[in-house]
Amino acid sequence: MQTITLSVAATLLTMALLQLDPTQRLIDATLSETIAQSMQRAPDGSLVLSPNKQLDAYRAESPDVWMLVVDEAGNTYREGPVPEQYELLQPILNRLWFVDIRDHGEPHSLSAAFYTGETPIGKLHVLAGGGAFVSIVFAGILLGNIFILPLLVVLIIATVIAIPLIVRKVMRGLDSAEAQARSINFDQHGTRLPLDTVPKEVRGLVSAMNEALSRLDEGYDRHRRFLADAAHELKTPIAILQTRVENLDPGPERTRLLTDTARLAAMAEQLLDLQRLAQSRVDFQPLDLVPVAERVVADHAPLAISAGYDISLRAPEPSQWVLGDRGAIERLLTNLVQNAVVHGGNQGAIEIEMAGHGAFEVHDSGPGIAPEHREKIFEPFYRIRPLDRGAGLGLNLVREVLRQHGGSIAVLPSHLGGVCFRVQLPIATAPN
Template sequence: MRATRCNSLARRLVYGLVAFQALVLIGGILTEPLRESRTPLSQWLAAEEAVRLLAPSIGREPGGRLVLRPEPVLTAYMEANPGFWFFATDGDTLLRGGVDRIDKSEGDSEEAWRALEGTTRYVSTSAGRVAILLGGQRGDFWAGLRGWLTDRLWRIALILLVAGLCTTAVIIGLVHLLLRPVRHAARAAAALTPGQQGPHLPVEKVPAEILPLVNATNAAFARLEEENERQRRFVANAAHELRTPVAILGIRLDELPESAAKHKLRQDVRRLSLLANQLLDLERLHHGGARRESLDLVALARDVVADMGPLAIEDGSSIAFSSEVPRLDILGDEQALRGALSNLIGNALSHGGKGGLAELRIRHDGVVEVADRGAGVPAEWRERVFEPFQRAGGGTGAGLGLYIVREALRAHGATIELRDGEPSGALFRIRFPA
């Protein structure tokens, strides 16, 4: 779970539950004296203290019998409290202390035993669990209170530590388990791409408490998608509609007598139609994705070079193709790849200078290179040339060409980088996924 520490659900649950457990424990301890309603609090506290002093002195003989080995503190306590007496038993052996002093004054009669008003405590000792009946205890109220609370606080701390660890383990496990569908949804969200069809985040097994969030997210995605689709249709239609008037413009231009102005106008029309076509290409790439048909990249690249040949010769440039492999079969979208390669070659021709050479090479490892012998591209421009509407080389287009190239290649999982050519110029290097 990738939550920040302070916002961790598990953490909050652990804190809350441990605090609750602590409250219950403290409440249980504090109400302890009240539950023994017959005894006054001071008496009760004194009994607690006496038991605390007594417990370490109870042990067991090698034979298994319970035995009293009075510790100095107990002896001192008994001397200071002549009225104190107790019986302790594990069910087999009965120990007694201070009782003989009572015997003398009251007599060993049944009545005398009955007259012994005492309280019963069950206490853990080194000899196991022992029941103690005691009476005649005295003690300082505050010291008793302090002793009692200190004893209980240690126990609370110990219990809380154990309970807290268990709680933490259980809650982390539970939260992890319960939030698995949420993580699944998050992964689905992370993998979302524009133009994806159907519901976006999976709702299966998502806890009911979190379902509204997932549903609302899906609904929001659907609305965004719808709006996106509207925009897409608009751009596509706009680009599409642009072409008929551009076509008409081009044909009407033909009526004009030949002149320098007509020549320039013709170039303008070319740019306009290029832009309209590029917008449609982009729309197709972004929303249709690339088709996956089996094709031979060597033949396709050679074809593109051949198609660009007349343009190169018209410009007084030249163009060359070489491949270190006879064929290179890939899965791809022929139109998109054709467009990308001819764009790169056109780019190489226009930046290669008059009489320049544009070269398309396919290496034995399947890397495709398009190189020119022009001035090259300064290092700080190399990433920017692929951004839309960047016209790094002062080209005449809208600056969409290399952006479309990159998008087309990206749709194929291929990468393109711009490097220094050998011996000079720019070198575009394309790597297709293996």
């Protein structure tokens, strides 16, 4: 727009200059103003001309410079060869406010410049001529520059102020699309960027991004269905294997097989739990943690004891009420206990402690977890050591349950020598 505006203005100016006659000359308008500023008053009130360098320059260039000056009181001053045609203007010169006289014939002796305005000695009216000519083409170029200069100022203002405001307004739709894009994460599917608010210049890019998001959602759904189907199909052969192992003669080999079979069953159940969490809504109800912990400890005591652990529950208070889903909290505690069984070193103790105010802790006497791994262990399939046991899903499931419940988990050193997982859940009031 700026280029077009300047091009049109330059074209119009050039066309106007081409219409001018280069042989025509204009009197320099500053001559009459210079004379007005050079006028002084004599003691008797008459008008006199004081020395002026600019006026001397005019005279040096054009010796025939003439002037006719009148003040408001009718006092006059004249100098030089004033054309007799202008003698008649002297009585009425102080009544004029604009005069433009051009002589189109050589030597342009009738061309005159007029000035009226306030000076240090009062208001004066000056008619002058006889020299200081300028080409009409030069005058046109000067006037054209005077015309283009404000245009340039307007364009600069538009560049500095107007254009950023316009761009900000046009791109405002991108802000909402950006905010929507930042809100997209692995757990939110079906989200698309808005098309109606973005500028049409980037609408194709946003549409392509929405199509990519659709393909990602479809791929995620296929992946989720595959995991759910695979976990479901694995449960039957694992159950058959567990039954056959239980029928073996007692001994160390049977114990190891039972432990490995239990890990397989836990892995399949964890995969199913992750799919249930992704597909179902959590039913938040007041829940007593103590009976839930008692049930988990009772269910896992045979497995823990056979693996070489002493397992116990410490609950100083008979009840501890939190707000949550019973099944999800039970799966959370189950995975923490199974994690202690798998990684505790097959010796020592596993302890579940009700810490009060919606918190509980799971301790073990294993090798512990280094500080640099304490955040990463909640990522799916993350293992501290490449040959470490377990699938790396249990702690990820714990984090997902806590995220849905608005709870938190901390990894701390345990008083048993291993690691302590401290879980905090929202507190609930015991029902009447």
